[in-house]
Amino acid sequence: MSTQNAPLLTVDNLVVEYPSKKFRAKPFRALTDINITIGQGETLGLVGESGSGKTTLGRAVLGLAPVTAGKITFEGKDISHATRKQRRTLSRDLQVVFQDPYTSLNPALEIGDILAEPLGVQGMSPAEAKKRVKELLDQVGLPADALHRLPREFSGGQRQRVAIARALALSPKLIVCDEPVSALDLSTQARVLDLFLQIQKDTGVSYLFVSHDLDVVRHISHRVAVMYHGEIVEQGPAEIVTRDPEHPYTQRLLLASPVPDPDRQEQRRADRHRLLESQRHQIEQAGALA
Numbered sequence: 264m265s266t267q268n269a270p271l272l273t274v275d276n277l278v279v280e281y282p283s284k285k286f287r288a289k290p291f292r293a294l295t296d297i298n299i300t301i302g303q304g305e306t307l308g309l310v311g312e313s314g315s316g317k318t319t320l321g322r323a324v325l326g327l328a329p330v331t332a333g334k335i336t337f338e339g340k341d342i343s344h345a346t347r348k349q350r351r352t353l354s355r356d357l358q359v360v361f362q363d364p365y366t367s368l369n370p371a372l373e374i375g376d377i378l379a380e381p382l383g384v385q386g387m388s389p390a391e392a393k394k395r396v397k398e399l400l401d402q403v404g405l406p407a408d409a410l411h412r413l414p415r416e417f418s419g420g421q422r423q424r425v426a427i428a429r430a431l432a433l434s435p436k437l438i439v440c441d442e443p444v445s446a447l448d449l450s451t452q453a454r455v456l457d458l459f460l461q462i463q464k465d466t467g468v469s470y471l472f473v474s475h476d477l478d479v480v481r482h483i484s485h486r487v488a489v490m491y492h493g494e495i496v497e498q499g500p501a502e503i504v505t506r507d508p509e510h511p512y513t514q515r516l517l518l519a520s521p522v523p524d525p526d527r528q529e530q531r532r533a534d535r536h537r538l539l540e541s542q543r544h545q546i547e548q549a550g551a552l553a
Contacts, residue, residue, distance in 0.1 A: 270300045270301070270302055271301050271302060271303050271305075271337070271338060271436060271437055271469050272299075272300065272301040272324065272335070272336070272337050272437055272469070272471070273299075273300045273334075273335075273336040274297055274298060274299045274300070274320075274323075274324070274333070274334075274335050274336075275298060275333055275334045275335075275336070276296050276297070276298060276332065276333040276334070277294055277296070277297040277298075277320070277323060277330065277332070277333035277334070277335065278292065278294060278295060278296065278297075278330075278331045278332035278333050279292070279293045279294040279316075279319055279320075279323055279328050279329060279330065279331055280292050280293065280329070280331040281293060281329070290331075292493060293316050293319045293328070293493050294316050294319055294320060294323070294493045294494075295493050295494050296333070296494065297320060297333070297494070297495060298495070299320075299488055299495070299498070301437065301469050301470075301471060302469065303436070303467065303469060304463065304467040304468070304469060305469050305470075305485045305486070306463065306469065306470040306471075306472055306483055306484045306485050306486075307470070307471055307472065307484065307485070307486050307487070307488060308472045308474060308479075308480030308481075308483065308484030308486070308487040308488070308501060309321070309471060309472065309473045309474070309480075309487075309488050309490060310473075310474055310475065310476070310477055310480050310487060310488070310489055310490070310516065311475065311489060311490035311491060311516075312475055312491075312516070313475065315490040315491055315492065315493070316490050316492070316493040316494075317473045317474075317475075317490045318441055318442075318473055319493075320471075320473075320490070321359075321439045321441050321471060321473050323335065324337075324357075324439055324471060325357065325359055325439055326342070326345055326350050326353075330343040330344060337353070337356070337357065337437070338356070338436070351384075354381070354385075354433065354435075355385060355433045355434075355435065356433075356435050356436040356437065357435060357436070357437050357438075357439075358430040358431075358433070358435040358437075358438045358439070359430060359438065359439045359440075359441065360423070360426050360427055360430050360438060360439070360440045360441065360443045361426065361441050361442075361443070362441055362442035362443065362445055362446055363446055364414075364419060364422035364423035364425065364426045364446070365414060365415075365419070365422055367426055368414040368422060368425060368426060368429075369414075370413065370414055370415060371413075372413075372414075373410065373411050373412060373413060374400075374405075374409045374410055374411075374412055374413070374414070374417075374425055375393075375396055375409075375410035375411060377414075377425065377429060378395075378396045378399055378400075378425070378428055378429055378432055379392040379393070379395075379396050381429065381432045381433055382395055382396075382432055382433070385433060395432065396410065396432075397410075399428040399429075399431060399432060400428060402428065402431065402462065402465075403424040403425070403427050403428045403431075403458060403462075404424060404458065405421065405424055405425070405428070409421075409425070418451075419446060419447050419448075419451065420447055420451035420454060420455055423443060423444070423447065423455055424455070424458065426443075427443075427455075427458065427459070427462070431462065431466070431468075434466070435468060436468065436469060437468070437469045437470070437471065438468055438469070438470050438471075439470075439471045439473070440459070440470050440471065440472045440473060441473045442473055442474055442475070443455070443459075443472075444456060444474075444479060445474065445475065445476070452479070456479065456482055456483050459472075459483055460483060470483070472484060477505045477513075477516050477517055478505075480501065480505065481501055481502070481505035481506070484501040485500070485501060486498070486499065486500055486501055486504075487499065487500075487501045487504040487505060489504065489508070489510065489512065489513045489516070491510075491512045496510045496512055496513070497509060497510040497512075497513045505517065
Protein backbone atom coordinates (compact mmCIF):
# COMPACT_ATOMS: atom_id res chain seq x y z
CA MET A 264 0.00 0.00 0.00
CA SER A 265 1.42 3.38 -0.97
CA THR A 266 0.97 6.64 0.89
CA GLN A 267 0.89 10.27 -0.10
CA ASN A 268 3.00 12.90 1.64
CA ALA A 269 0.54 15.76 2.33
CA PRO A 270 -0.62 15.62 5.98
CA LEU A 271 -4.38 15.59 6.39
CA LEU A 272 -4.47 15.33 10.18
CA THR A 273 -1.76 16.41 12.62
CA VAL A 274 -1.89 15.98 16.40
CA ASP A 275 0.80 17.90 18.30
CA ASN A 276 1.61 17.35 22.00
CA LEU A 277 -2.03 16.53 22.78
CA VAL A 278 -3.08 16.31 26.42
CA VAL A 279 -6.58 15.26 27.49
CA GLU A 280 -7.66 15.54 31.12
CA TYR A 281 -11.01 14.93 32.79
CA PRO A 282 -12.03 16.73 36.01
CA SER A 283 -12.12 14.53 39.09
CA LYS A 284 -15.46 13.98 40.80
CA LYS A 285 -13.72 14.17 44.16
CA PHE A 286 -13.35 17.55 45.84
CA ARG A 287 -9.95 19.16 45.16
CA ALA A 288 -8.59 15.98 43.59
CA LYS A 289 -6.30 16.25 40.61
CA PRO A 290 -7.90 15.77 37.18
CA PHE A 291 -7.49 12.39 35.51
CA ARG A 292 -5.01 12.55 32.64
CA ALA A 293 -6.18 10.27 29.82
CA LEU A 294 -3.61 11.31 27.18
CA THR A 295 -0.09 12.71 27.53
CA ASP A 296 1.90 14.46 24.76
CA ILE A 297 0.39 12.58 21.81
CA ASN A 298 1.97 13.23 18.40
CA ILE A 299 0.61 11.62 15.22
CA THR A 300 0.06 12.51 11.57
CA ILE A 301 -2.17 10.95 8.92
CA GLY A 302 -1.55 11.58 5.24
CA GLN A 303 -4.11 11.70 2.46
CA GLY A 304 -5.19 8.19 1.52
CA GLU A 305 -3.30 6.72 4.51
CA THR A 306 -4.37 4.50 7.39
CA LEU A 307 -2.85 4.93 10.84
CA GLY A 308 -3.61 1.96 13.06
CA LEU A 309 -3.95 2.89 16.74
CA VAL A 310 -3.53 -0.18 18.91
CA GLY A 311 -3.55 -0.88 22.63
CA GLU A 312 -5.40 -2.70 25.37
CA SER A 313 -8.64 -1.50 26.92
CA GLY A 314 -7.97 1.69 28.89
CA SER A 315 -4.83 2.60 26.95
CA GLY A 316 -6.37 5.85 25.68
CA LYS A 317 -6.78 4.93 22.00
CA THR A 318 -10.53 5.57 21.91
CA THR A 319 -10.03 8.87 23.78
CA LEU A 320 -7.65 10.00 21.03
CA GLY A 321 -10.26 9.22 18.38
CA ARG A 322 -12.89 11.09 20.40
CA ALA A 323 -10.58 14.11 20.75
CA VAL A 324 -10.16 14.25 16.97
CA LEU A 325 -13.96 14.14 16.65
CA GLY A 326 -14.44 16.89 19.26
CA LEU A 327 -15.96 14.49 21.81
CA ALA A 328 -13.14 14.69 24.37
CA PRO A 329 -11.70 17.87 25.93
CA VAL A 330 -8.36 19.13 24.62
CA THR A 331 -6.44 20.32 27.68
CA ALA A 332 -3.21 21.19 25.86
CA GLY A 333 -1.63 20.71 22.45
CA LYS A 334 -3.24 21.07 19.04
CA ILE A 335 -5.26 19.07 16.52
CA THR A 336 -4.96 20.32 12.94
CA PHE A 337 -7.14 19.13 10.05
CA GLU A 338 -6.30 20.30 6.54
CA GLY A 339 -4.11 23.02 8.02
CA LYS A 340 -6.84 24.38 10.33
CA ASP A 341 -6.77 24.17 14.12
CA ILE A 342 -9.87 22.19 15.20
CA SER A 343 -8.81 21.63 18.82
CA HIS A 344 -11.66 23.75 20.19
CA ALA A 345 -14.04 23.90 17.21
CA THR A 346 -17.56 25.16 17.97
CA ARG A 347 -20.67 23.09 17.33
CA LYS A 348 -21.32 25.04 14.14
CA GLN A 349 -17.75 24.45 12.95
CA ARG A 350 -18.09 20.74 13.78
CA ARG A 351 -21.24 20.53 11.68
CA THR A 352 -19.28 21.91 8.73
CA LEU A 353 -16.38 19.56 9.53
CA SER A 354 -18.69 16.55 9.39
CA ARG A 355 -18.55 16.70 5.60
CA ASP A 356 -14.88 15.74 5.75
CA LEU A 357 -14.56 14.01 9.13
CA GLN A 358 -16.73 10.98 9.97
CA VAL A 359 -16.81 8.01 12.36
CA VAL A 360 -17.68 4.30 12.36
CA PHE A 361 -18.37 2.97 15.86
CA GLN A 362 -17.75 -0.47 17.35
CA ASP A 363 -21.32 -1.68 17.70
CA PRO A 364 -23.18 -1.39 14.38
CA TYR A 365 -26.56 -1.99 15.99
CA THR A 366 -26.55 0.63 18.75
CA SER A 367 -25.09 3.21 16.33
CA LEU A 368 -28.11 2.83 14.01
CA ASN A 369 -31.60 4.12 14.88
CA PRO A 370 -33.65 0.89 15.19
CA ALA A 371 -36.89 2.73 14.32
CA LEU A 372 -35.67 4.07 10.95
CA GLU A 373 -35.42 2.24 7.65
CA ILE A 374 -31.94 1.99 6.17
CA GLY A 375 -32.81 4.47 3.41
CA ASP A 376 -33.80 7.09 5.98
CA ILE A 377 -30.65 6.44 8.08
CA LEU A 378 -28.42 7.03 5.06
CA ALA A 379 -30.40 10.01 3.79
CA GLU A 380 -30.37 11.84 7.14
CA PRO A 381 -26.83 13.32 6.94
CA LEU A 382 -27.43 14.25 3.30
CA GLY A 383 -30.55 16.21 4.20
CA VAL A 384 -28.75 17.99 7.05
CA GLN A 385 -26.16 19.20 4.53
CA GLY A 386 -28.89 20.58 2.25
CA MET A 387 -29.17 17.87 -0.40
CA SER A 388 -32.59 17.59 -2.09
CA PRO A 389 -34.68 14.40 -1.54
CA ALA A 390 -34.18 13.33 -5.17
CA GLU A 391 -30.40 13.79 -4.95
CA ALA A 392 -30.30 12.04 -1.57
CA LYS A 393 -32.23 9.03 -2.92
CA LYS A 394 -29.76 8.68 -5.78
CA ARG A 395 -26.80 8.99 -3.44
CA VAL A 396 -28.24 6.37 -1.05
CA LYS A 397 -28.53 3.85 -3.89
CA GLU A 398 -24.89 4.55 -4.79
CA LEU A 399 -23.84 4.00 -1.18
CA LEU A 400 -25.65 0.67 -0.89
CA ASP A 401 -23.93 -0.51 -4.04
CA GLN A 402 -20.57 0.74 -2.78
CA VAL A 403 -20.76 -1.33 0.42
CA GLY A 404 -22.23 -4.40 -1.30
CA LEU A 405 -25.81 -4.29 0.02
CA PRO A 406 -28.91 -5.04 -2.11
CA ALA A 407 -31.15 -2.21 -3.34
CA ASP A 408 -34.10 -3.52 -1.29
CA ALA A 409 -32.14 -2.71 1.90
CA LEU A 410 -33.62 0.79 1.54
CA HIS A 411 -36.91 -0.24 3.08
CA ARG A 412 -35.64 -2.62 5.76
CA LEU A 413 -34.88 -2.01 9.44
CA PRO A 414 -31.47 -2.54 11.07
CA ARG A 415 -32.70 -5.59 13.02
CA GLU A 416 -33.31 -7.42 9.73
CA PHE A 417 -29.57 -7.52 8.99
CA SER A 418 -26.65 -9.53 10.35
CA GLY A 419 -23.87 -7.85 12.33
CA GLY A 420 -21.62 -7.63 9.29
CA GLN A 421 -24.40 -6.16 7.15
CA ARG A 422 -25.24 -3.59 9.84
CA GLN A 423 -21.61 -2.54 9.95
CA ARG A 424 -21.76 -2.09 6.16
CA VAL A 425 -24.72 0.24 6.71
CA ALA A 426 -22.69 2.17 9.31
CA ILE A 427 -19.80 2.44 6.82
CA ALA A 428 -22.20 3.62 4.11
CA ARG A 429 -23.52 6.33 6.45
CA ALA A 430 -19.95 7.48 7.18
CA LEU A 431 -19.26 7.61 3.44
CA ALA A 432 -22.45 9.53 2.61
CA LEU A 433 -20.79 12.95 2.48
CA SER A 434 -17.57 11.70 0.81
CA PRO A 435 -15.36 12.46 3.84
CA LYS A 436 -11.58 12.79 3.74
CA LEU A 437 -10.98 11.07 7.10
CA ILE A 438 -12.95 8.39 8.94
CA VAL A 439 -12.25 7.55 12.59
CA CYS A 440 -12.89 3.81 12.90
CA ASP A 441 -13.39 2.93 16.58
CA GLU A 442 -12.98 -0.87 16.91
CA PRO A 443 -15.25 -1.34 13.86
CA VAL A 444 -14.76 -5.12 13.53
CA SER A 445 -14.24 -6.26 17.14
CA ALA A 446 -17.92 -7.22 17.56
CA LEU A 447 -17.87 -9.41 14.42
CA ASP A 448 -16.86 -13.04 13.92
CA LEU A 449 -13.54 -13.72 12.19
CA SER A 450 -14.87 -14.44 8.70
CA THR A 451 -17.10 -11.34 8.79
CA GLN A 452 -14.16 -9.29 10.12
CA ALA A 453 -12.11 -10.25 7.06
CA ARG A 454 -14.87 -9.23 4.65
CA VAL A 455 -15.44 -5.87 6.37
CA LEU A 456 -11.69 -5.14 6.47
CA ASP A 457 -11.46 -5.90 2.75
CA LEU A 458 -14.37 -3.50 2.23
CA PHE A 459 -12.48 -0.74 4.08
CA LEU A 460 -9.44 -1.37 1.86
CA GLN A 461 -11.49 -1.33 -1.35
CA ILE A 462 -13.24 1.90 -0.36
CA GLN A 463 -9.88 3.53 0.36
CA LYS A 464 -8.57 2.38 -3.02
CA ASP A 465 -11.67 3.75 -4.79
CA THR A 466 -12.05 7.06 -2.92
CA GLY A 467 -8.67 7.94 -1.38
CA VAL A 468 -10.22 8.32 2.08
CA SER A 469 -7.91 8.23 5.13
CA TYR A 470 -8.53 6.19 8.28
CA LEU A 471 -7.62 6.52 11.94
CA PHE A 472 -8.22 2.85 12.73
CA VAL A 473 -8.56 2.06 16.44
CA SER A 474 -8.16 -1.57 17.50
CA HIS A 475 -6.82 -3.79 20.28
CA ASP A 476 -5.77 -6.44 17.73
CA LEU A 477 -2.32 -6.22 16.12
CA ASP A 478 -3.34 -8.71 13.42
CA VAL A 479 -6.22 -6.45 12.37
CA VAL A 480 -4.10 -3.30 12.18
CA ARG A 481 -1.39 -5.17 10.30
CA HIS A 482 -3.95 -6.09 7.65
CA ILE A 483 -5.31 -2.60 7.09
CA SER A 484 -2.70 -0.03 8.20
CA HIS A 485 0.18 1.76 6.53
CA ARG A 486 1.60 2.86 9.89
CA VAL A 487 0.88 1.82 13.47
CA ALA A 488 1.01 3.74 16.76
CA VAL A 489 0.96 1.71 19.98
CA MET A 490 -0.66 3.24 23.06
CA TYR A 491 0.00 2.36 26.69
CA HIS A 492 -1.34 4.26 29.72
CA GLY A 493 -2.25 7.31 27.63
CA GLU A 494 1.07 7.57 25.80
CA ILE A 495 2.38 6.41 22.43
CA VAL A 496 5.23 4.01 23.20
CA GLU A 497 6.04 2.89 19.66
CA GLN A 498 5.21 4.16 16.18
CA GLY A 499 6.33 3.18 12.69
CA PRO A 500 5.54 1.24 9.50
CA ALA A 501 2.89 -1.43 10.10
CA GLU A 502 5.00 -4.28 8.75
CA ILE A 503 7.83 -3.52 11.21
CA VAL A 504 5.82 -2.65 14.33
CA THR A 505 3.47 -5.65 14.03
CA ARG A 506 6.12 -8.25 13.19
CA ASP A 507 9.32 -7.09 14.92
CA PRO A 508 8.33 -4.62 17.68
CA GLU A 509 10.95 -2.93 19.85
CA HIS A 510 8.94 -1.87 22.89
CA PRO A 511 8.24 -4.58 25.51
CA TYR A 512 4.55 -3.65 25.65
CA THR A 513 4.15 -4.10 21.88
CA GLN A 514 6.00 -7.42 22.16
CA ARG A 515 3.46 -8.56 24.78
CA LEU A 516 0.57 -7.46 22.55
CA LEU A 517 2.00 -9.44 19.64
CA LEU A 518 2.46 -12.59 21.73
CA ALA A 519 -1.09 -12.21 23.12
CA SER A 520 -2.64 -12.26 19.62
CA PRO A 521 -4.32 -15.65 18.98
CA VAL A 522 -3.21 -17.81 16.04
CA PRO A 523 -5.13 -20.76 14.53
CA ASP A 524 -2.22 -23.24 14.88
CA PRO A 525 -2.37 -24.87 18.39
CA ASP A 526 1.39 -25.53 18.45
CA ARG A 527 2.20 -21.91 17.51
CA GLN A 528 -0.35 -20.68 20.04
CA GLU A 529 1.27 -22.76 22.79
CA GLN A 530 4.68 -21.41 21.80
CA ARG A 531 3.35 -17.85 21.91
CA ARG A 532 2.01 -18.39 25.41
CA ALA A 533 5.36 -19.74 26.54
CA ASP A 534 7.23 -16.84 24.91
CA ARG A 535 4.88 -14.32 26.52
CA HIS A 536 5.39 -15.93 29.94
CA ARG A 537 9.18 -15.75 29.52
CA LEU A 538 8.97 -12.11 28.40
CA LEU A 539 6.84 -11.17 31.42
CA GLU A 540 9.23 -12.97 33.79
CA SER A 541 12.22 -11.23 32.21
CA GLN A 542 10.61 -7.80 32.50
CA ARG A 543 9.58 -8.47 36.11
CA HIS A 544 13.16 -9.46 36.92
CA GLN A 545 14.49 -6.26 35.32
CA ILE A 546 12.06 -4.15 37.36
CA GLU A 547 13.11 -5.92 40.58
CA GLN A 548 16.79 -5.34 39.77
CA ALA A 549 16.17 -1.66 39.05
CA GLY A 550 14.34 -1.34 42.38
CA ALA A 551 17.20 -2.98 44.25
CA LEU A 552 19.70 -0.57 42.70
CA ALA A 553 17.60 2.53 43.42
